[in-house]
Amino acid sequence: MAIRDLTVLLSVIMIVAMLIIPLPHWLLSILIIVNMALALMVLLTAMNMKEALEFSIFPSLILLMTLFRLGLNVSTTRSILSEGDAGKVVETFGSFVTGGNILVGMVVFLILVIIQFVVITKGSERVSEVAARFTLDAMPGKQMSIDADLNAGMISEQEAKERREKVSRESDFYGAMDGASKFVKGDAIAGIIITIINLIFGIVIGMVQLGLPIGEAATTYSMLTVGDGLVSQIPALLISTATGIVVTRAASDGNIGKDITSQLFAYPKMLYVTGGTILLLGIFSPIGILLTLPISGLLIVGGYMISRVPETNKEQLQEMEEEIETSEMKSPESVVNLLNVDPIEFEFGYGLIPLADANQGGDLLDRIVMIRRQLAIELGLVIPVVRIRDNIQLQPNEYRLKIKGNEMARGELLLDHYLAMSPGIEDDSIEGIDTVEPSFGLPAKWITEQMKEQAEIFGYTVVDPPSVVSTHITEMIKMNAHDLLGRQETKQLIDHLKESYPILVEEVSPNPLSVGEVQKVLAKLLKENISIRNLPIIFETLADYAKATSDTDILAEYVRQALARQITSQYYQPGESLKVVTLSGKVEKLIADAVQQTEHGSFLSLDPGVSQSILESIASQVEQLSLMEQTPIVLCSPAVRMYVRQLTERYFPQIPILSYNELEANAEVQSVGVVNAE
Structure with missing residues (x-):
């Protein structure tokens, strides 16, 4: 002690x-x-x-x-x-x-x-x-x-x-x-x-x-x-x-002595008035000038001295400020700060300022807070702070979203209109400005408030501008969540997990898997829209298989199979059959035979003609499912799933590729198409 x-x-x-x-x-x-x-x-x-x-x-x-x-x-x-x-x-x-x-x-x-x-x-x-x-x-x-x-x-x-x-x-x-x-x-x-x-x-x-x-x-x-x-x-x-x-003491710039002297004597002319008043009191009253003259003289001299200080120091102060500004412009630190790149930036034209200005009824900041909370629950990832700023280089009603300095999305809003999305059958009585819904690319119209009620009667989905932009931001962050997960963010997730599961974390990281290798596994899951919120199961799986292989692709496949219940609930609704497109035996064999093993991992080396044929067949089956208003899902064997994903991710990044081991046994699956290669 x-x-x-x-x-x-x-x-x-x-x-x-x-x-x-x-x-x-x-x-x-x-x-x-x-x-x-x-x-x-x-x-x-x-x-x-x-x-x-x-x-x-x-x-x-x-x-x-x-x-x-x-x-x-x-x-x-x-x-x-x-x-x-x-x-x-x-x-x-x-x-x-x-x-x-x-x-x-x-x-x-x-x-x-x-x-x-x-x-x-x-x-x-x-x-x-x-x-x-x-x-x-x-x-x-x-x-x-x-x-x-x-x-x-x-x-x-x-x-x-x-x-x-x-x-x-x-x-x-x-x-x-x-x-x-x-x-x-x-x-x-x-x-x-x-x-x-x-x-x-x-x-x-x-x-x-x-x-x-x-x-x-x-x-x-x-x-x-x-x-x-x-x-x-x-x-x-x-x-x-x-x-x-x-x-x-409600507000202060220093101690009370400094505050009293700086604020009480902030107006030196008032000392002249006070000194003159005391002097007149001695002249026109029995008090006498002998008592009041020293005090009034002290006040007047003090006022003169205080008023002289700002004038004598004004030029020196300006010179110091100029030197500071010059040194800051020349200093290397000011240049280094320009190199910082914000993880997420949302920029908008001056016409959309009311969207973010709370004094004008804008609630974009509150919506961003809710988006970060929602994505933390859905993806298990702490989304970085979204920097919001206006940009005069954009059109007045234009906005754009940048992730790590790269533009990922751009759109346009009409704040005095509503976005109406058609239920499938257009109605000529609904008048508006033709546009495209930015999040999902659906045809839509900007309609006036007077047209809103009529559009809702005809089955249109009517959304206000703040909801349009917040939905767009949410979807773009979901699509690029894997880019937002770096080693630093991964280390924070590991430290958070270690508070509750210290033994589990010690068995996985830093040995046999480094933070970078764990980050690659988690990023692969996020890239395919798989939530990493259930970190304990993910780390249990890594602890089981990391000593056998350090290939992050294979480890990610093992983790996906361990998350079968989560993946099943993500796509399967109880009481309904899960409609999928399967691969024919011929296609699976072609893909399995085209896998090349190297010291840096395995990759798919498929003949371009065969690849084109498989992709065209997948596109055909996906189009048929879309016409049936069904979410397209491709189902294949566990051995080729990650290679099918490698083949399709450039052309069909949003189509889920699942393996049989990633679906629960009680899930009812219905094949509505087969992918073939001619």
Whole structure:
């Protein structure tokens, strides 16, 4: 245990002991001075901090300081009533500070109590209560602001996490200050009660037990009571003032001394006016010019000196700013920053600014948040922050999506129209601007709001522009999810899995599979629209087969078979048959015989004529399924599945290629076509 931790623990134990064990007068005097020093340190710390969270321990410190003061009050009360003495400090405050006049001492004490209880403590308590309430009410808005900045790319994930933690800590701090201010109020009340007890019972004990005359008893115990009250109320007043400073500082650029001097003297001309007013007060009143002239002169000279500072430093400041700008332009760091490429960028023309501007009703930022959450659930991948910006180089109603600096999609929106997609039968009464639905390439029309209800009656699917663009973004990110999964992202997924399955992760990575090899397996799954959310099953499979082979293609096939239940539920609906296109035995044999094994892995080396024939047959079967409004799926044996995928991925990237081992036994499969090679 550290020495400072041990010191704090011993201090708390000593406070408890003070409530029970009588202390010698010399130790009591030392503790009273320590109490004053601590109160002064707290006040100075509160004045020099920049924000409230820099003194986050303050609410707990108030409780400990209050307990310490009450312990001292108990000890001094015990000494005063039992021995008629409470040490040198109490005696000094009772005689020297009050000038030996009991009435003056009582008045000073009462004034201190009134200032603390009625003015400072009452105000601090109210400000703490209001600050806690408003901080709690503002939390949702601050969280939404952080999410908006994160989605706009203005801050990183780490910065967003730190800002969320700060918001939470601010709420906790002001809530704790609301409660701690009650301790300060209670301490003031306790000081008054203890003083009254000391005074009444001191006189009674002096007369009854010690046999002193009433005048002498009143003088002795009143002096000690006033001294005790002053040595306890002065530190209490400092703590109350510190509490008020902490809870009333809404915004600050530095410590309170810097803020007061910079803001109070921000307008030097006002010092001229103030100095002139004081001078006139001395001239036209009995106060006299001798008293007012030095003060007014000091104010006027001070205003002149302050007003001269900005003028003398203005040129130097401009020169420094120019040097800084020049050095920044020449510095290599400024060039290096230009090399950064955002994972996902969404750019739009100036006509689509209302789409992202919350002040104009735009909710694109909120939609981006929902897209990232949706894809995290569907794909098991944390989608990077989408940087949103306007681009004057685009047409006013145009937008584009870039992934890792490359344009992946482009579209056009009409914000005052709706996109209507035909149910299959066009209706001439539905008038609009012909276009193509950007996500799936379906024919559509931009229609006006007056035409919307009529289009819905005729079976058209009507979508508003924000939904069109959010759907387009979602589909494009799904299609390119494998490009967004790099080694760094893979390492984050592995670390997250390691928190729950440490033994499983240790068996797979970094030996026998490196992070890069795990990334290749996961990317192959994502490329074929297979979710990697079930990482435990994926790693269980890799642990079983990674020692036998390091070929990521083969490992990906084993993982797909282990995810058979997930893949089946992705394409198969219970109660319906899964309509597929199968490969003929001849085609499967041609593909199996064309597989070439090398030291770098296996690949398909098929005759171009045969490849063309197989692709044409697949295209024919897929077209027939599309006419039947069925999702085209190609089913083949496990031995050739990945090679069929290699053959078709360039021409039919969206067609699922499944093997028999990737379907559950209870799934009803119906073959509606066979792929042949002529």
